[in-house]
Amino acid sequence: MDQIEGTGNRVKLIRRIGIFLIFLVFLGLGRAIARGKYHDLGLALYVIPVVRYYYIEPVPFPRLLGSYIRSGSIRGMLASLGDPYTRYLNKDEYNELKTQTEGTYGGVGFYTYFKDDQITIMRPIKNTPAERAGLRAGDRILAINGESTAGMALEVAVAKIKGPPGTKVTLTIERGESERRRKETVELTRALILIPSVEWQVEEDPVAGRIGRVNILQFNEKTPEDLRKALDSLAGEEVSGLLLDLRYNPGGLLTAAVETAGCFTGEKPVVHVTQRGKKVKTYSGPSGKRWELPLVVMVNEWSASGAEILAGALKDYEIGTLVGRRTFGKGVVQDVIPLANGGAVTLTVAGYLTAGGHSIHGTGIEPNVIPEIDENLQKAVEGGDIEALEKADARTEEKAREVLREKILQARRAKRAAWRGEETAGWCREKAAA
Secondary structure (H helix, E strand, O other): OHHHHHHHHHHHHHHHHHHHHHHHHHHHHHHHHHOOOOOOHHHHHHHHHHHHHHOOOOOOHHHHHHHHHHHOOHHHHHHOOOOOOOEEEOHHHHHHHHHHHHOEEEEOOEEEEEEOOEEEEEEEOOOOHHHHOOOOOOOEEEEEOOEEOOOOOHHHHHHHHOOOOOOEEEEEEEEOOHHHOEEEEEEEEOEEEEOOOEEEEEEEEOOOEEEEEEEEOOEOOOHHHHHHHHHHHHHHOOOOOEEEEOOOOOOEOHHHHHHHHHHHHOOOEEEEEEEOOEEEEEEEOOOOOOOOOOEEEEEOOOOOOHHHHHHHHHHHOOOOEEEEOOOOOOOEEEEEEEOOOOOEEEEEEEEEEEOOOOEOOOOOOOOOEOOOOOHHHHHHHHOOOHHHHHHHHHHHHHHHHHHHHHHHHHHHHHHHHHHHHHHHHHHHHHHHHO
């Protein structure tokens, strides 16, 4: 009996301690809220369950809550996941994200990314203030209008660079490596930037004759339609083959990448989306005309996401020959979840497998043909040296044309052989009839 009473007393004591601790937690939260630390607590109570149930990996509720309490913000809580693609966007940042899929914005015209914790230009867009000012891939943005970008979120930097056409922005950039580094300040006048998704042209090859060239620069809402226009135009020019450039393509909309792939694969499966390790949906290309002439695809370490979905399908089905360097290796899918305050959360909700069922996340896609470069050039490329990248890209171009030229000649030989076979069969039929 004494033992039972003692147990009951301990239970009561534990309950009282628990209540006291909860009181202290809420007291601490109350004080922190008063100081403005937990200003987005209401949104957090919505975001935490969403992350808990839809994030690509299971995350315990206590871990999310603990991360929020420690960091004091949704942004800090999401950063604790260690996933660069899962992040909180305020209203302005969300609006900037939407412009990337809609096709126009006011700015200077380049793509950016993080490299070695520095905001870096991936590639300037043609015929924009950035290109005319001589900005180029690999330039590091140190300051925007005199404000250092150290520790600045990429979306924040982009929002500061963009603005109404006709206004000015000053960028402090750094280019070069080690002892060759130099700083430069550039003043740019913002303009209305039309984000091209597809560029195409006809080129003359001394051996293969007329060949088509298509650059897919990103995957937005307009990309599938733009690509169909390009392919129709090239078919009308009676080209013998196609050189498809996916280098420096950062990706974009999943649906746009799938529709684009359908221009080559037809109605075959393009990508298999997986959630928490289980295959949940297969996306196939739409019906319609598809390209059937010889195809060579150029890729490099900046071909990512949607570009890898397309490249993977073309390689898996042996529709095109990949030439270049191993791709980026982004095999995850994000969903954008709008919030009541006008902002949004981009949440990694799934992974994907290529058309042939291959996982590429963190590994990328190895091309069918890797152009040979010497060891010193390879090290310089891996170090991000711009001149080395340009040399390696030139070698990719050279090798891609060699491969396409041979594919076109093989196709012509096969066509002549088939024609001779039909001619012989017709002659035999005539002799038999005689």
